[in-house]
Amino acid sequence: MIKIGDKIDDRYRITSRLGTGGMSEVYEATDVISKRVVAIKIMKEELMNDYEKIRRFKHEVAAVASLQHPNIIKVYNNGEVNGRPYMANEYVKGQTLHEKLLFLTKMQPYEACEIMLQILSAAIYIHNHGVIHRDIKPHNVYYMADGTIKLGDFGIATNEEMSNANPDEHILGSVHYLAPELCQGKKPTPLSDIYALGITFFELVTGHVPFDEALPVDIAVAHIKRPFPMPSKVDPSISREVEKIIIKACRKNPIDRYQSAQAMADDIENVMKNRNNFKEKKSFLSRIFGFK
Numbered sequence: 242m243i244k245i246g247d248k249i250d251d252r253y254r255i256t257s258r259l260g261t262g263g264m265s266e267v268y269e270a271t272d273v274i275s276k277r278v279v280a281i282k283i284m285k286e287e288l289m290n291d292y293e294k295i296r297r298f299k300h301e302v303a304a305v306a307s308l309q310h311p312n313i314i315k316v317y318n319n320g321e322v323n324g325r326p327y328m329a330n331e332y333v334k335g336q337t338l339h340e341k342l343l344f345l346t347k348m349q350p351y352e353a354c355e356i357m358l359q360i361l362s363a364a365i366y367i368h369n370h371g372v373i374h375r376d377i378k379p380h381n382v383y384y385m386a387d388g389t390i391k392l393g394d395f396g397i398a399t400n401e402e403m404s405n406a407n408p409d410e411h412i413l414g415s416v417h418y419l420a421p422e423l424c425q426g427k428k429p430t431p432l433s434d435i436y437a438l439g440i441t442f443f444e445l446v447t448g449h450v451p452f453d454e455a456l457p458v459d460i461a462v463a464h465i466k467r468p469f470p471m472p473s474k475v476d477p478s479i480s481r482e483v484e485k486i487i488i489k490a491c492r493k494n495p496i497d498r499y500q501s502a503q504a505m506a507d508d509i510e511n512v513m514k515n516r517n518n519f520k521e522k523k524s525f526l527s528r529i530f531g532f533k
Contacts, residue, residue, distance in 0.1 A: 243268060243283065249322050253281055253329055264294050269332065279317060283327035295326065302328050304372055305395045312363035314383065314393040333393070334386055338379035347448030350483045351519040354509050357442050359390035361509070364438060364502035368431040373399050375429050377437040378418045379444060399429060416457045417450045421493050424461040432495040435505065439490025446483065447475040465493070480518040
């Protein structure tokens with residue numbers, strides 16, 4: 242059992258418990274060597290006989306340990322303590338995008354574009370390194386104190402070369418953001434992440450997800466069969482140019498979507514150059530963090 246004051250690997254002194262997730266406990270700790278504050282994510286003790294959960298936890302470590310990008314939560318170190326795998330992550334002080342949406346309800350289109358460009362920057366990087374996130378959603382996007390947006394929670398991320406390894410895992414992910422092909426049990430690709438990015442964009446500007454049926458199976462069927470709702474029908478202030486980006490990212494057939502996160506980012510940047518596409522005056526960062 243981990244206690245306040247314990248030292249992990251003779252380096253990380255536990256200062257507080259931050260919370261718990263499906264597979265892990267998370268603690269705040271101080272790196273006695275670098276003096277920086279870190280977040281220690283350690284496998285739950287009761288799951289140590291679940292070899293599939295252990296494999297998935299170690300897979301997350303492997304997926305992100307080598308990724309170094311300003312919009313991705315860093316992994317500083319990893320190892321085992323009393324046989325339990327752990328990783329020492331960059332400590333994120335702030336809220337998730339989901340929590341921010343609960344407070345704001347929705348964001349103005351220009352604000353959403355600012356956020357999306359940072360998330361897309363992370364997506365471009367991981368895709369260029371052969372990693373598919375598979376669970377991009379506001380719950381897994383974090384705010385730093387300086388306003389930087391960071392993508393985290395790579396627990397079900399996969400390498401493109403390994404995406405065929407276990408067909409049973411293709412439907413992992415959050416059903417509200419799950420691409421139609423994943424709902425059908427097909428293998429994940431970077432274009433599956435593009436769909437999730439489009440759903441996230443939709444949620445930012447409308448305040449809710451496009452399909453929100455009571456049962457997960459009904460949501461999956463909606464992704465596959467139902468027409469995608471037009472964002473401007475929810476909020477008329479959303480310009481046609483912004484709407485077109487969301488719709489293209491969320492095409493049912495992956496071939497009809499943006500073929501890269503870079504292409505989606507390029508279109509957002511082009512739309513942002515013309516402020517006539519947006520009715521609001523202040524950006525998200527200026528409203529929330531006081532930036533000019």
